[in-house]
Amino acid sequence: MNRNIVISFGFHILIVIITAMSLPFLAKEPIDLPPIISVELIQITDKTNIPFAPKARKIIEEVKEKEKKLVSEQAPPKKVKKEKPDAVPLPDEKIDKVQEIKDEKQNPEKIDTEVKQVSEFEKKELFDPNSIAALIDKSKVESAVTNKKLDKITQDQDQNIDLSGLTLSEEDALKAQIFGCWSIPLGLPYNENLLVRIKLQLKPDGSIIKSEILDHARMNKPGQGFYKVLAESALRAVKLCQPLRVPSTGYERWKELQLNFDAREMLEG
Amino acid sequence: MLLRYLFILFIIFPIKTYALIEVDITRGNLNPLPVAVSPLSIDKDSKEKFKKLLKKKDLGSEISVIVENNLRQSGLFNPLNKDAFLQKPDIANLKPRFEDWNLIKAQALITGKVTSVDEKLRVEFRLWDVLAGKEMMALAFTTVPTNWRRVGHIITDKVYERLTGEKGYFDTRIIYVSEEGPKTKRIKKLAIMDQDGANNKFLTLGNELVLTPRFSPTNQMVTYLSYFKNLPRVYLLDIETGMQEVVGDFPGMTFAPRFSPDGKKIIMSFAKDGNSDIYTMDLESRIVERITNHPSIDTSPSFSPDGKYIAFNSDRSKYQQIYVMDKNGKNIKRISFGKGLYGTPVWSPRGDLIAFTKLHKGKFYIGVMRTDGSGERLLTENYYQEAPSWSPNGRVLIFYRETKTDSKGEGFSAKLWSIDLTGYNERMVETETDASDPSWSSLLSN
Numbered sequence: 001m002n003r004n005i006v007i008s009f010g011f012h013i014l015i016v017i018i019t020a021m022s023l024p025f026l027a028k029e030p031i032d033l034p035p036i037i038s039v040e041l042i043q044i045t046d047k048t049n050i051p052f053a054p055k056a057r058k059i060i061e062e063v064k065e066k067e068k069k070l071v072s073e074q075a076p077p078k079k080v081k082k083e084k085p086d087a088v089p090l091p092d093e094k095i096d097k098v099q100e101i102k103d104e105k106q107n108p109e110k111i112d113t114e115v116k117q118v119s120e121f122e123k124k125e126l127f128d129p130n131s132i133a134a135l136i137d138k139s140k141v142e143s144a145v146t147n148k149k150l151d152k153i154t155q156d157q158d159q160n161i162d163l164s165g166l167t168l169s170e171e172d173a174l175k176a177q178i179f180g181c182w183s184i185p186l187g188l189p190y191n192e193n194l195l196v197r198i199k200l201q202l203k204p205d206g207s208i209i210k211s212e213i214l215d216h217a218r219m220n221k222p223g224q225g226f227y228k229v230l231a232e233s234a235l236r237a238v239k240l241c242q243p244l245r246v247p248s249t250g251y252e253r254w255k256e257l258q259l260n261f262d263a264r265e266m267l268e269g
Numbered sequence: 270m271l272l273r274y275l276f277i278l279f280i281i282f283p284i285k286t287y288a289l290i291e292v293d294i295t296r297g298n299l300n301p302l303p304v305a306v307s308p309l310s311i312d313k314d315s316k317e318k319f320k321k322l323l324k325k326k327d328l329g330s331e332i333s334v335i336v337e338n339n340l341r342q343s344g345l346f347n348p349l350n351k352d353a354f355l356q357k358p359d360i361a362n363l364k365p366r367f368e369d370w371n372l373i374k375a376q377a378l379i380t381g382k383v384t385s386v387d388e389k390l391r392v393e394f395r396l397w398d399v400l401a402g403k404e405m406m407a408l409a410f411t412t413v414p415t416n417w418r419r420v421g422h423i424i425t426d427k428v429y430e431r432l433t434g435e436k437g438y439f440d441t442r443i444i445y446v447s448e449e450g451p452k453t454k455r456i457k458k459l460a461i462m463d464q465d466g467a468n469n470k471f472l473t474l475g476n477e478l479v480l481t482p483r484f485s486p487t488n489q490m491v492t493y494l495s496y497f498k499n500l501p502r503v504y505l506l507d508i509e510t511g512m513q514e515v516v517g518d519f520p521g522m523t524f525a526p527r528f529s530p531d532g533k534k535i536i537m538s539f540a541k542d543g544n545s546d547i548y549t550m551d552l553e554s555r556i557v558e559r560i561t562n563h564p565s566i567d568t569s570p571s572f573s574p575d576g577k578y579i580a581f582n583s584d585r586s587k588y589q590q591i592y593v594m595d596k597n598g599k600n601i602k603r604i605s606f607g608k609g610l611y612g613t614p615v616w617s618p619r620g621d622l623i624a625f626t627k628l629h630k631g632k633f634y635i636g637v638m639r640t641d642g643s644g645e646r647l648l649t650e651n652y653y654q655e656a657p658s659w660s661p662n663g664r665v666l667i668f669y670r671e672t673k674t675d676s677k678g679e680g681f682s683a684k685l686w687s688i689d690l691t692g693y694n695e696r697m698v699e700t701e702t703d704a705s706d707p708s709w710s711s712l713l714s715n
Contacts (some may be wrong), residue, residue: 165290174292182297183376187435200290216538220481229434232398232405236376237297239400258291265295 117216130176166254170247177245178259179214182237196231198238200257206243211235234261275406290392291395291603298404299691301347302432305376305399306337307379308351309392312361316386322414329358329383332392334383336379336428337467339439340643343429343665344694350377362509367505373615379428392413394424396431396644406431420468423714438660439464442508442710444482444491445685448703452674459493461508464709468697472506481525484710486574486618487532487663489540491708492516494523503535504553516550517557530576536560538568540582547581547598560598572596573616573640580614580623586703591625593640604642613655616640619663622690626655626668633653635688637670648692658708669699669705 098108135244188194197214213219213235219228238244246254278690288352309329311319319328340346354361355369362380370378370446381394408427410420419440426437447460459472473479473495483491489508494501497682500521503516516526519539526537529549536549547560547570561567565585570580580593591605605611609629616623620640627634627647633654636647667687674681683705685698698707 129544165288166292171292175294178292178294179296180298182294183300183302184297185432185434186299187430187433187662209348226434229432232401234294236398236400237294240376254290260288260291260293262293262295263297266297266299 051206120181121240166247173245177241178237181241182261184266185233186267187269188226188230189256189263192226194227194230194263196234196261198226198231198234198259199259200238200244200259202244202246202255202257204251204255206246208238208244211238230261230263234259237261270535275444301345302376303349304340304346304377304428305349305354305373306333306340306369307353307354307356307361307378307380308358309383309394310357310362311383315383315385316412319383319390319414319417323417325417328390328417329381331601332383332417332421332424333379335418335465336425339422339425340428342465342692342696344689345429345433349373365397365399365582367399370397370399370583371664377405377428377432379424380421381424385414388414390417390420391708392417393423394427396428403467404641418463419713422463422465424713436662436712437665438662438665438709438712440712440714441697442484442713443506443671443685444472444484444519444710445669445700445707446479446482447700448683448705449475458698459506460702460704462700467670469701481656483525483527483707485528485532485706486530486711487528489710489713490528490532491705492526492535494526501539503537503550506579516552517555525570529572530574534571534580536570538570546580560596561594562598569613571614571616574618574620576641578616580616582612582614589641591623591638593623604640605638605645606642607645613657615657617659617663618661622663624659624666626657635666637690646692648688648690649686649695654686656706659710661711667707667709669707671705689704 107132116214199212199214200208201210203209213231215227218224219231246257308327309332310522311327311329315328316327319325321638325331325414336350340348353373355372356603357367358380360383361378362382365380373505374553376399378397378399379394380397381392384391384683388488389411390413391411392408393523394577395404396406397403398405406427408424409424412420422440425439427504441464442461442495443464444459444461447458449456449458456475457479458475459482460469461472462469467515478496480494482491484491491506491508493506495504495517497501500518502518503523503526505516506513506515509513516535519537522545523539524536524537524545528535532554534549534551536547538545538547544564545566545568546562547567548557550557560570560579561581561583566589567581567582567583567585570581574586578636579596579650580591580595582589582591584590584656585592589610589612590603591611592601592603594601604623605625607627609627609631611625613626616624617637622634622637623640624637627636632650633652634647635654636645637658638645648666651670653675657666659666659670665687666689667685669683670686671683672681683703685704685707686695687698688695698704
């Protein structure tokens with residue numbers, strides 16, 4: 001009886017030892033899993049009206065100013081010539097002067113080092129996941145701050161954003177829809193000014209309450225047959241297309257819409 | 270006082286305004302426009318009368334079929350299937366139910382009515398804008414009953430002009446050379462037909478070889494070349510009266526007489542003193558004037574519609590190319606610079622393009638280029654095709670195409686084809702016999 005217990009105990013210990021020896025997680029160090037990077041998917045339509053435009057403008061202006069400065073620094077080769085017009089130096093001296101001027105103006109070595117610095121910096125950024133994570137965290141904080149700032153925007157500023165019209169993707173969607181509905185009268189001359197402007201009053205679902213040709217008087221003038229044909233085709237297109245693909249929000253913004261029909265590009269081929 | 274109140278109100282309650290959003294539409298589709306051509310309604314008495322007279326069961330339907338075919342052939346319209354029509358022709362002509370026509374996706378609707386008035390045919394038609402729900406056009410024609418096909422063509426011209434902005438080309442005729450027999454023994458006759466192939470008539474018996482018939486751009490006169498006792502003669506034929514006269518005998522090789530835009534002159538090329546040059550002949554005074562004087566071969570002259578310039582082909586730069594010069598032969602400029610040989614230039618009635626035949630690497634092309642030679646576009650390619658001729662509105666070209674003969678010398682055929690400026694709408698024009706050298710007339714109803 002005791003013997004059996006000892007044998008059983010011995011076997012169990014053996015199995016535990018084998019198991020402990022063979023399991024890899026016990027033998028190796030724990031794997032350093034990279035932190036999960038969360039990426040927020042956003043609607044492009046929300047961002048095409050770039051509310052950060054003033055910031056971007058500032059940056060662009062700063063860059064432009066810098067460029068201007070650079071240009072002005074590079075500009076005066078004439079001055080050098082004017083400074084010493086009468087001096088007729090020996091050929092060796094001439095070469096030295098030219099070299100000197102080059103150094104002053106363009107300074108190519110400096111630019112090279114700058115470029116190198118930038119590229120190394122970028123490399124570091126790319127290959128350091130921790131820094132990416134840090135940047136993302138930072139951007140989250142920044143976006144939160146900007147969101148707060150946006151919330152605080154006064155009514156006047158808010159109005160400015162509304163006045164900027166449809167976003168690019170909203171405009172593209174509307175254009176694509178009307179492109180499909182507009183059968184262009186192919187006999188029209190491509191070298192005449194035949195721009196038809198139609199003002200629409202829309203319902204929130206995009207259906208048309210009222211459509212009005214802005215140069216209506218031109219339609220019935222003698223010699224304006226081509227304009228009439230184009231205007232009618234444009235009206236047909238608008239009616240065929242309704243309800244128009246309008247944004248789901250901001251009805252006040254687009255309840256009145258002007259469509260400018262111009263077939264020249266298509267007719268010219 | 271009132272102004273002050275208004276000013277205060279304006280300050281207290283500022284009106285929130287939005288800038289009007291503008292969207293530029295610069296593209297559209299080039300798909301054929303869906304059109305419903307309702308059969309023209311006809312009362313019982315008129316139906317019986319025309320049935321006896323013209324042997325047509327339902328003249329209203331027959332006319333609407335002509336309109337429908339014309340519109341379809343143009344490539345710009347898509348006539349809808351009549352089976353889908355919900356409204357009866359007589360009611361549709363009075364007051365169309367636009368919802369019904371909208372349902373079958375029609376954007377335009379053609380309705381009409383045929384009646385017999387004093388042994389004459391009276392046809393009225395209306396063109397409706399289905400989407401706008403309004404009448405666009407209403408016209409009535411009265412003519413002799415035998416003219417019923419022309420009425421169909423005139424209706425198409427009016428509809429085409431109203432919807433596309435340019436004049437139509439349906440009430441026109443085509444003159445061509447009818448060919449019969451084996452290739453080595455072809456019998457060639459002068460023939461004329463409506464642009465849709467109907468009403469074909471032979472104008473000559475086929476005893477003499479006829480070549481290059483050309484319509485006058487102003488009236489129904491035709492000039493053509495015929496060999497009489499092996500001598501080329503230029504003839505003038507009045508289609509309306511059937512009167513024919515010889516303009517002159519020209520020694521040596523004579524090519525392609527063509528009218529000036531005012532129809533008062535003929536321009537052609539012929540060999541004189543062993544040299545082919547371009548000449549004009551005044552049809553009243555019969556005075557011949559030499560335009561080019563160059564040792565090279567200058568042929569195929571064609572006036573611009575304003576009569577100021579002449580396009581022609583010449584091998585003066587070693588290979589055959591297209592040139593443009595003033596009407597007096599000065600300021601000669603080469604305009605074709607592509608690879609291959611260029612020939613048979615024909616100035617568009619619109620004045621903006623020149624059609625041509627091009628031979629490159631053993632293949633023939635029909636193409637168009639601007640009058641300065643830019644914007645060359647090849648519309649169609651084949652084994653052998655040439656002689657393009659413009660429709661009066663400058664949108665369609667008609668030409669002829671020959672097929673290869675097999676090893677036994679059989680299988681040869683020559684047919685007329687048409688193609689529009691897009692290059693997509695290419696169609697064979699049905700003729701009773703083989704056909705070549707087509708020329709398109711101006712609008713008959715002008």
